[in-house]
Every structure is written in C-alpha cells, then in structure tokens.
Amino acid sequence: MTHAPSPFLTLPVTVDYRTLPTHVRNAFDQHMEDADHARTDATYKVAMVQASQTAGIAVPASLDIARCSCLNDTGGCGCGSIFDTALPGAVVTAANDPDCNLSQLQCPACGHDHPRPITD
Ligand SMILES: [Zn+2]
Ligand SMILES: [Zn+2]
Numbered sequence: 001m002t003h004a005p006s007p008f009l010t011l012p013v014t015v016d017y018r019t020l021p022t023h024v025r026n027a028f029d030q031h032m033e034d035a036d037h038a039r040t041d042a043t044y045k046v047a048m049v050q051a052s053q054t055a056g057i058a059v060p061a062s063l064d065i066a067r068c069s070c071l072n073d074t075g076g077c078g079c080g081s082i083f084d085t086a087l088p089g090a091v092v093t094a095a096n097d098p099d100c101n102l103s104q105l106q107c108p109a110c111g112h113d114h115p116r117p118i119t120d
Contacts, residue, residue, distance in 0.1 A: 013084065014082060015056055016079075016082070017068075018078075028055050031048075034047035035051060037099075049063060057083075060086060064084070065082060066103075068081040068082075069104040069106055077110060077113075077114065079110050083108070088108065089112055090107060091115045092104070092118055093116045
C-alpha cells in the first residue's frame with residue numbers, strides 16, 4: 001500500500017445517493033451487492049472501488065464505503081449519504097448477514113444526531 005496522492009483527490013468525499021440519477025443508483029447498488037457477496041478480499045476491493053467511482057466520490061484509502069442506513073431504516077431520517085466507513089463517527093447499526101460482507105452503518109452526521117448502534 002503506497003501513500004501516493006490519489007488522482008481522485010478533487011472528488012467529493014461523500015455524495016447523497018438520493019441526488020444520483022437512477023442509472024447511477026442502479027450501478028452503485030450492483031457494485032455494493034458484488035462487494036456484499038465477494039468471496040475474496042481482491043473481489044471486494046474491486047467492487048468497492050467501482051462503487052466509489054460510480055457514485056463519484058474519492059476512492060477512500062480504506063477501500064470501504066457505505067450508504068447511510070438512515071435511508072431504509074425504520075425511523076431513519078432518510079439520509080442517503082455515501083461515505084468512507086473509516087470516517088470518525090460512523091455508527092454500525094447492524095452486523096453483516098451470514099455469508100455477506102457488509103454491515104449497516106450510519107454516516108458520521110447521523111451517528112452524531114440520532115445514533116442507532118447495534119443493541120445485541
Ligand atoms: Zn446519514
Ligand atoms: Zn439519519
């Protein structure tokens with residue numbers, strides 16, 4: 001892992017899923033699905049890079065992004081932020097399902113304002 005400047009540094013760090021055109025959302029969903037079901041670390045990282053690029057955000061050093069779980073959660077505020085899961089303040093709201101890779105997370109803003117951390 002090198003620390004050379006990313007060519008994507010001028011891109012935003014987060015984007016709101018709700019503002020993306022439908023075809024971009026569909027492509028993003030597919031890449032996240034691929035990441036969720038990736039069987040190898042390499043496959044997972046490729047899917048995450050593709051998801052980041054599809055969403056139009058800077059590919060984070062963590063190679064791990066999430067869409068705020070407030071979008072679909074019962075009682076969620078509807079936030080659709082796509083963000084780097086390594087950002088301080090992101091809150092895990094649900095663990096990954098069996099045979100899946102992705103946990104559910106709230107973005108740092110939601111995690112600060114109305115956190116719903118895992119209770120079990
Ligand atoms: Zn949020
Ligand atoms: Zn929220």
